[in-house]
Amino acid sequence: MSFRTVLRSVFALVCTVVTTGMSHQASAKVKVVTTVPELAYAAGAIGGDLVEAKALLRGRENPHFVDAVPEFTRLTAEADVVCIVGLDLEIGYMPAVLTRSGNAKVQPGGAGYCEAGKSVQAIEKPTGPIDRSMGDVHPSGNPHFFLSPKALAASGATIVAALSAADPAHAQAYRQGHAQFEKAMMALDHEIDVILTPLKKLQKDNGGRGVIIEYHREFSYFLADHGLLSSGSIEEKPGVPPSAGRLAEVALTAKSSGVRVALAADYFPKKTLDRFAELSGIPLVIVPTMIQAGTKTATYDELQRHIARSVVEATTKPSQGH
Secondary structure (H helix, E strand, C coil): CCHHHHHHHHHHHHHHHHHHHHHHHHHCCEEEEECCHHHHHHHHHHHHHHEEEEECCCCCCCCCCCCCCHHHHHHHHCCCEEEECCCCCCCCCHHHHHHHHCCHHHCCCCCCEEEHHHHCCCCCCCCCCCCHHHCCCCCCCCCHHHHCHHHHHHHHHHHHHHHHHHCHHHHHHHHHHHHHHHHHHHHHHHHHHHHCHHHHHHHHHCCCCCCEEECCCCCHHHHHHCCCCEEEECCCECCECCCHHHHHHHHHHHHHCCCCEEEEECCCCHHHHHHHHHHHCCCEEEECCCCCCCCCCCCHHHHHHHHHHHHHHHHCCCCCCC
């Protein structure tokens, strides 16, 4: 074999290796890790085949009280983008997870760090001084925006920015994906609006006063999307179980003000909720507030429909005293 032949063979091999490497790099998906399933859904919808999105939470947890388990650290260490809700929802565990991951690019301020709530118009911002005696108060506003299709679509702007920083070559594709996602969320919002029509009539018949009471103020964005008012919360202080005296007081107030349904997430204490229902005679609706794989709320659309239909169905059965 001549020297020239050997040289050609080596050159061909090098070209093959380089081409294969470039092909692998081009086909590698952006690894996105989110806290709640809704953000993983949004990132997946926006990024399509270009991303691989995984949520740390499974949808059954109380998102306010989560432990920084080793699995979270491992997934975060391998991520290109980490997207959190923000508004202090994950303050109890994500700072530790991020630090332990040792992944510089996903630290706050890094190109791969995404705080979705920054592109959402937060509601229920507290005024005046805040301290721990007030319960689990969020200084920047209510963090449960991901139960609103409109707000989830708005949070997509931050997701697009993070994906584009991690994968600049596909920035235009991410912008287009976000535009399509916004259309899908607006269509879903309209569908839910129609389902909730009977509830709007009840509110009108109640003199414009809210006919829904929440255990915790996590449905506020969902209700506001559809012109529905919350009559308040069963909790006296967010994150603090109500006392027997508080339960009796709020039950009487809710009943006298025309409340027709009590709405709560499926991770709150059933015994407390049952006691409220017993004292007030108001139907109780317990629903998931996050996507849960392998259940009837395994998709975002299914979750939205389930919440809306459950509330409407409960109000068709007259409560005691109504």
